[in-house]
Amino acid sequence: MSALPWPPWRDAWPRWRDRLLAREDVRRWAEALPLTRWIARRRARQVFDLMAGFVYSQVLLACVRLGVFERLLTEGPQTSAWLAQALNLPSDACERLLRAAGSLGLLERRSGDRHGLGPLGLPLATDAGLRALVLHHAAFYRDLDDPVALLRGTSPPGELARFWPYAGQPGRDGGAETAGAYSALMAATQPMVAAQVLQAVPLGRHRRLLDVGGGEGAFAEQAAAAAPSLQVEVFDLPDVAARARLRLEGAGLAGRSRVWAGSFLQDRLPAGADVVTLLRVVHDHDDAAVATLLRAVWQALAPGGRLLLAEPMAGTPGAHAMGDAYFGFYLLAMGQGRPRPVERLEALLREAGFQRVRRVATRQPLLVQVLVADKTGSS
Numbered sequence: 538m539s540a541l542p543w544p545p546w547r548d549a550w551p552r553w554r555d556r557l558l559a560r561e562d563v564r565r566w567a568e569a570l571p572l573t574r575w576i577a578r579r580r581a582r583q584v585f586d587l588m589a590g591f592v593y594s595q596v597l598l599a600c601v602r603l604g605v606f607e608r609l610l611t612e613g614p615q616t617s618a619w620l621a622q623a624l625n626l627p628s629d630a631c632e633r634l635l636r637a638a639g640s641l642g643l644l645e646r647r648s649g650d651r652h653g654l655g656p657l658g659l660p661l662a663t664d665a666g667l668r669a670l671v672l673h674h675a676a677f678y679r680d681l682d683d684p685v686a687l688l689r690g691t692s693p694p695g696e697l698a699r700f701w702p703y704a705g706q707p708g709r710d711g712g713a714e715t716a717g718a719y720s721a722l723m724a725a726t727q728p729m730v731a732a733q734v735l736q737a738v739p740l741g742r743h744r745r746l747l748d749v750g751g752g753e754g755a756f757a758e759q760a761a762a763a764a765p766s767l768q769v770e771v772f773d774l775p776d777v778a779a780r781a782r783l784r785l786e787g788a789g790l791a792g793r794s795r796v797w798a799g800s801f802l803q804d805r806l807p808a809g810a811d812v813v814t815l816l817r818v819v820h821d822h823d824d825a826a827v828a829t830l831l832r833a834v835w836q837a838l839a840p841g842g843r844l845l846l847a848e849p850m851a852g853t854p855g856a857h858a859m860g861d862a863y864f865g866f867y868l869l870a871m872g873q874g875r876p877r878p879v880e881r882l883e884a885l886l887r888e889a890g891f892q893r894v895r896r897v898a899t900r901q902p903l904l905v906q907v908l909v910a911d912k913t914g915s916s
C-alpha cells in the first residue's frame with residue numbers, strides 16, 4: 538500500500554462530521570434549517586442520481602438506437618406525433634421518451650409543441666464516435682450485472698472479455714471478426730482523441746511517426762493530414778494491421794505509410810521513427826506488460842526522438858469518476874489493465890529510460906491527457 542496522501546490528523550474533521558450526520562435528528566435539523574437545507578437537498582439529489590444513473594443511461598441508449606439525435610439534427614425540431622411515426626413508437630411511449638430525454642438535457646422543448654436537441658443531445662447528434670460508444674456500452678452494462686462477482690473474479694468472462702482476447706492470442710479463432718468489431722469502434726471514437734492530441738502536440742517538426750497499437754490507422758491518417766511531410770507507420774496485431782493497411786491505402790496514403798504486424802510484447806518494434814505515439818494503449822495493460830512495451834518503444838525510437846503517450850487518466854481534475862469508476866470497471870470487465878494517474882505513468886516512463894517527461898495540456902482532459910517524453914541517450 539502506498540503512504541496516505543494526507544496526515545492522520547486531517548481525519549479528525551470527517552470523523553466528527555460522519556458521526557454527526559449519522560444521527561437522524563441532526564439530518565432532520567439540517568433539512569429544516571435554511572442555511573443547510575440546500576446542502577441536504579443537493580446531497581439527496583446526488584445520491585438519487587447515482588442510484589438512478591443506469592436508467593438515465595438506458596434512456597440515452599433508446600435515443601441512440603432509435604436515431605433520435607441524428608433525425609432532429611437533419612430534420613430540425615419536430616412534434617411528438619411526427620416523432621412517434623418516424624420512430625415507430627406508440628404515441629404515449631414516444632411522449633414518455635421525449636419527456637425523459639428532456640429532463641436529462643438531451644432534448645428540449647421548442648415553440649409549437651416541438652422537440653429539439655438539448656445541450657447534451659447536440660454532441661451526440663454530431664459525433665458518431667459517441668453514439669458508437671453508447672451502443673457498445675450495452676455489452677459493458679450486461680457485464681456489470683453482478684459487480685461483486687466481477688470484483689472477486691468469480692463471474693465467467695463477460696462480453697468485453699470476449700471482445701478482447703484476440704490481443705492476448707493473435708491468430709486464435711474468430712480473431713479477424715473480433716478484431717474488426719473492436720477496431721471499428723476504436724476508429725469511430727479516434728477523431729475526438731486525435732483532435733485533442735494534434736492540437737496539443739503539433740507534429741510538423743517530425744519526419745517519421747510510428748503509432749504503436751495504432752488500430753486500423755485512424756490516427757495515422759489524421760496525423761498525415763495535419764503534417765503533410767510526415768511519413769506515418771502503424772504497428773498492431775496481425776488482424777488489426779490488415780485493416781490498417783486497407784484503410785491507409787484507401788485514404789491515398791500508400792506512398793507515405795507503412796503498416797507492421799506483430800505483438801509489442803513479443804516482437805521488436807521497427808526502429809528509426811523520431812516520434813512514437815501510444816494512444817489509449819497503456820491503460821489496457823498491467824504494469825509488467827507496460828514496462829515491456831515502454832522499453833520496446835525506447836529502443837525503437839531514433840536518438841533524440843520523443844514518445845507521445847495519450848489516454849484518459851485516473852485522477853483527472855474535475856473528472857475523477859471517469860478514471861476511477863468508469864475506466865476502473867471497464868478494464869476490470871475487459872480482464873486486464875488499469876487507469877493510471879499521471880504520476881504513475883511518469884514513473885513508468887522514467888523506469889523505461891525516458892527523460893524530460895512532461896505533461897502537455899489538452900482542451901478536454903476528460904477525453905485524453907498527454908505526456909511527452911524524450912529519448913536522449915542511445916540504446
Ligand SMILES: C[S@@+](CC[C@H](N)C(=O)[O-])C[C@H]1O[C@@H](n2cnc3c(N)ncnc32)[C@H](O)[C@@H]1O
Pocket residue numbers: 704705720723724726727730749750751752753755756772773774777799800801802815816817818821
Ligand atoms: C484501445 S485500442 C487503441 C487503438 C488506437 N490507438 C486508438 O486510440 O484508437 C488498443 C490497440 O492496441 C492493440 N494491441 C493490444 N495488444 C497489442 C499487442 N500485444 N501488440 C500490438 N498491438 C496491440 C489493439 O489491437 C488495439 O488496436
